[in-house]
Amino acid sequence: MKIVKRVVIIVIIAFAVFYVVARPQDAANAVQVAIGAVFDAGQAVVKFFTALAS
Numbered sequence: 001m002k003i004v005k006r007v008v009i010i011v012i013i014a015f016a017v018f019y020v021v022a023r024p025q026d027a028a029n030a031v032q033v034a035i036g037a038v039f040d041a042g043q044a045v046v047k048f049f050t051a052l053a054s
Contacts, residue, residue, distance in 0.1 A: 020027045 016027075019030075
């Protein structure tokens with residue numbers, strides 16, 4: 001099982017490197033979308049706790 005996990009991680013890293021090299025603009029857009037999603041989720045959590053406290 002350890003070997004399978006290691007192979008999967010290597011394949012994911014290889015794909016990410018290939019994607020960045022082959023399509024840098026698309027890779028940058030994907031990162032921006034991911035960061036935006038994390039930021040939006042953080043804002044939603046803050047709103048939830050603010051509403052909960054009031």
